Amino acid sequence: MYPAQIGYYKPDSLGDALDFLEGKDAKVLAGGMSIIPMLKLRILRPKYLVDIGDLKELSFIKEGEVTAIGATTRHRDLASHKIPGLELIQETASKVGDVQVRNMGTVGGSLCNADPSADYPAVFTALEARMVLRSRSGVREVDANEFFKGPFSTSLKQDEVLEQIKVRSLKGYYQTYKKIVRRAGDYALVGLALAIKLDSGIVKDVRISFTGVDEKPYRAREAEKALMDSKLDESKISEASNLASRGANPPSDSRGSSSYRREVMRRLLKNTLEGILNAS
């Protein structure tokens, strides 16, 4: 439970970090909440760590029609900051880990770690965020849906750094992140990110994304389709909830079995939609 020998590079700028990363056996360290436990377990043994945790240029929240969030923005900063039209992000950040983890951990670190039970991946998938990836050879944007490849696996290339996340405002949407845990501070048994736009009871847009139920964030497209342009009522909700739970492939582990998770998914979506129906 002690990391293996390692080299360390602390760049003065993102540019320096990208220069260093090129062609090296190096891993990016931001807050360390994901990578340090893996270094301690010696699951990861890179030659170098590139510590971007203190780079001011990567820690920001720029609000607008499209909000840009710097990759090393701490959970704490997101949890204490309401972004109009993206209130979901604050709600999510305040549910990550515990206080100490939120003080140190970064949004980008969590996204790049791509834990299949983590909070943000499902949320940013639902928000259809754009991940801005930068390397020495340029910048590219990847849709969140494309970014997550599998457990602890993303489309980030070795010499790339997640620079920022861009999210279009969902003003006028009901949005929420619900997280079911076995114990406070744990990863989600099942987590649900939901954004829905209603007009006179008719669903105009809806995004449903789960965490903890598959190898990567699970976007419940079938359920969304069922809801779209329909009147949100008990029977629609029931149909959508069934569709959502049927489409996933949840794991069995210490938090619960696959069939149990499926049932939790169904109820979580049902209860959340019913809550919205009752409030609207």
Added chain:
Amino acid sequence: MSYSGKSVKRLYDDKFVTGRSTYVDDLKVNALYAAFVRSTVPHGRFKVSKEDALKVKGVIAVYTGSELNQIIKEGIGPWTTYIDPRPWKIPKWKFAEHETKYNGEPIAMVIATDKYSARDGADAVNVDYETMDAVIDMERASKNEILVHKELGTNIGYEGNFNAGDVEKALANADRRVEVEIGNNRLIPSPMEPRGIISQYDGINLTIWYSTQIPHFARSEFSRIFGIPESRIRVIMPDVGGGFGSKAHFIPEELAVIASSIKLGRPVRWTATRTEEMMATNSRHNVFKGEIGFKNDGTLVAIKGTLDVELGAYLTYTEGLQPTIIPPMIPGPYKVRDLAIKSRAIYTNTIPITMYRGASRPEATFIIERIMSTVADELKMDDVEVRLRNLVKEEQMPYVNPFGLKYDTGDYPTLLKEGVKVMEYNKMKEWAAEERRKGKRVGVGLAFYLEICGFGPYEFAETRVTEDGSVIVSIGGTPHGQGTETAIAQLVADELQIPIEKIKVVWGDSDAVPSGTGTYGSRTLAIAGSAAVASSRQALEKMRKVAARSMKADVEEIEYRNGEFVHKKEGKKVTWDAVAREAYSGREPGVTASVTLEGDVTFPYGVHMAVVEVDDYGIAKVKEYRAYDDIGRVINPALAEGQVHGGGTQAVGQALYELAIINENGQLAVTYADYFVPTAVEAPKFKSYFAEKYHPSAYLTKSKGVGEASLIVGPAAIVRALEDATGKRLNKTPVLPEELIK
């Protein structure tokens, strides 16, 4: 001046709140660090190659079992103070040589200059395995198709029959017979401080700093195992960060640390990582299957069945208690006298099992309380009514139970009735029913317990008056968080009628305290406290003699009160402090008195209640936990309450969250992150009451014991509340969300 009965603040808290506490890992000793290579198979032969590890920077040595076992002369054996080894089949347990019996077993040791290098070295040790058939599941192991220890010829380590009365006849005459299956899954005690040890051998004397509950037993076991006289072994227990029974046994890693320090002639230390701690102590896992008989009026008349207790791969120092203490405690506080219980202990290729807070009494209580609730459900009777019908009555006390245990004092029915009132059980039941009508899944449950505790065979205490009149009390008990030292200081201050500030309580150093047994089994305040009262009484008598001498009077003429020795006739006075100074004049009788106080078991009891809420996802929460106990005389209510709170939260863990999953490869498949020890969010709100009209033990302190009460009865109360909330029938712990989801 009276301290006893008051919530006196803990005497030694300053160091803990300021960061000056000293646990084993905090000690500055110029020691090398150990790390262990662990088996990755549940059963197999293995070969260790050291070459690569020896090349690692900082590595001093790599040892295998064959080298270590030249110094480890004898194996780990059962605690013969309490366990009769004769009916047992016991495999030899030293450091693994050539064959490993469980996944996680240490199979090689690396010594290095620091812990990072030691881990580097351990990673560089190469091991070749030739796997053998393993048996992970207890039930399968009982069939003896695959043997954990070939030389034993069986996996059944112990088999005993606990028969009383005529169970067949009682069953035949019963109005109703019902089959039951009741079990507890595997747990991990998880004290906050992982175990740790430092061993230093100077060629003659062996000094061991050890996170333990039993320093004196450790000394005698190390003496036996290493063939060194006890006089040359000093075991020091620094601050210990919790034990819960998990620090009262020895593991091969610790023997290896001692052996390597002897071999190298240099101090060696090892602190378990949490992951290692989780493999060092697994607990519980037992199943009772049988049949009960009862009358239509709710009287339980017969219990018949088989109790299977898992041992894991070896017989630990403490686990032998379980199969012999659970059965005789199954009747508990109830009158049932016809029982037949076959008790078996079974080896498997898994992490060895040890005792955990309550050890055997939680199991027995869970079994009998589930039985009582089963009777209630079958007859649609109230839980309280069923119990009242079956409880032993006060006029039957002292009551000898069907297996010969003598319950000392108590009035069980009255306590139950009082408890129901004080805890507002009926009101809460009504409230829960009302909530359920509104669609919430809320439930209230209670359970009764009778605990056997106080365990002898003896405890040591010494009272020493120093030259300035302050007092050092040495106790053989070994508090490690309970705060018993403060309660004992209260008792001694009252006995000697001096301010508590003048008293220092010391323990846990085998050189400073000549003898002792330790802290476990809710025994310390009763037995060590009584020993301290007795030695203080003798010390006071000696002080009176010195006072008489200094006043040139007969001892009978001297009276002592409130820090002054008074000549009854002449009215002359000498202060306690002056007499203390006088006592150091070099003449008899001195001012030190020690006693080795014999002790016997005592039986506290009580009723606990849980209020639970289960959400739509099957996630349950214990909202409230209330307790009403007769623990004899309460010396420090706040300390006693603390035990109820802490044990109660562990009960919440056992009932709902904690499960040491062992996978098909025999590997512990949970980390500390998903073993789910409760946090402040899962912990209930507590209300703890102690019976004002208590029933004393035979000890001088009149106290009984409270350290384990909540974990003994809590799981049964919580499971009952879950049944109330959900209408389901539940029979084992933990109860997982998927069982509770509608």
Added chain:
Amino acid sequence: MLVEPGQKAKIKVKVNGVLHEVEVEPRKLLVDFLREDLNLTGSKVGCDTSTCGACTVLVDGKSVKSCTMLAVQADGKEIVTIEGLSSDSKLSPIQQAFKDNFALQCGFCTAGMIVQTHYILSERKEITEEEARDLIHGNICRCTGYQNIINAIMDASRRMRQ
């Protein structure tokens, strides 16, 4: 700063008001640096999964788990450990509240609990019991059942407002 594997990093870090300029291996965890290199053994190591919080310290005023931070990450930062919360043997109101409320038993989690409480109460003056439970859940105690810890936090909060 570039440190090759096997080399040590030069860091400057202020701990409990004292500036240290030291060399550390990049792999060294902050908690081990504090305990072994600076002899500040008040912060404890209770787990290896960033779960228990016994190692909680303040880094630039924010509570973090020092078992999940490298010492090199602390370069240029200011750290306060349990040893830095009281001066001249006078207990802080939080330390006193823990003592007065029987909020500890074995004491192993206590340093982390107190540092975290210090952080919680530096962030908010008023606090409810439910909030206290939520904000302290990154610190595990196996002995007390938490009720007395929550009482201590509430008590400390009252004392600090007076």
